[in-house]
Amino acid sequence: MKRTVWLVTFLLTFFIQTAYAESKEVLNIKIYETIKMFDKEVKGGTEFLNRAKGYLVFPSVYKAGFGIGGEYGEGGLIVNNKIIDYYRTVTASIGFQIGAQKKSIIIVFLTQRALDEFRNSDGWKVGVDGSVAIVKWGVGEEINSIEFNKPIIGFIFGNKGLMYNLTLEGSKITKIKK
Template structure:
């Protein structure tokens, strides 16, 4: 009986590793170039503004926008996530960041997602930029956006200094949190 449990556990670990490897970008360990990051950021922003009504107007009123495309998240009781992205001010990339996070608990599987943080106040943006390692929920509160009917953003009801969106290949994801995720400026 114990031998069967060990075999099943081993098979689950192998399946998880195979899933993570197949989902991971080819250069996740060596880091992406700024050109690669910018191309992925552009594609994510295009999809976000195309698929979410009101997104363009909302982003236009932001002081800064951090876009972290292709965040890989996976776990088997212990989970982790990693991604690299760009901070845009006035439509231009001004800094590059990595996102890393870990979690514990009942979790099995892997997924890829995009994370967008919208800084609505200059003070919140300045605090983020001056930090050596900014952690969501500790150094700043991120209000996860509520998406209305037909995938629209109601910009009249959002009053938080930092608003977060988690966006997957199949649209916005509800009920997710980025608390505990750490954002670190990349030397590029």
């Protein structure tokens, strides 16, 4: 069973990466467009991101499945308003699932320690190497008025706004060259 999951992960990663791998320039544009979309969706979003120690932006994470599924996306780590490194996220899953979707993810590092641990890892797995709290709040609420008790928080959103009741658990994030 474990071999099947890894085989599916490998195949999905290979085919999706080949199909969706973008140039550095195109990815940079999409990263900054995603930040603009985030700011429109989240009141005070840009100010909040500017206060963070760093944040990962995955503009397009593609998920597909038919019984066995997987996700793949590429993005960048921003520190001091500059993209300093590039990463990919990969997830495999087994269970009832049919279809495909695209979403954007922003993972925010609120402490220097959390950012350093992420950057010094050789492949970072959500839920194992670090816990990511998915943010939920009411309509019209200012993000900067919320107290967060976790050092790493995540936002998942798509064409129809923020997505709730989703998880990043099991996502493997690895540094890539662009």
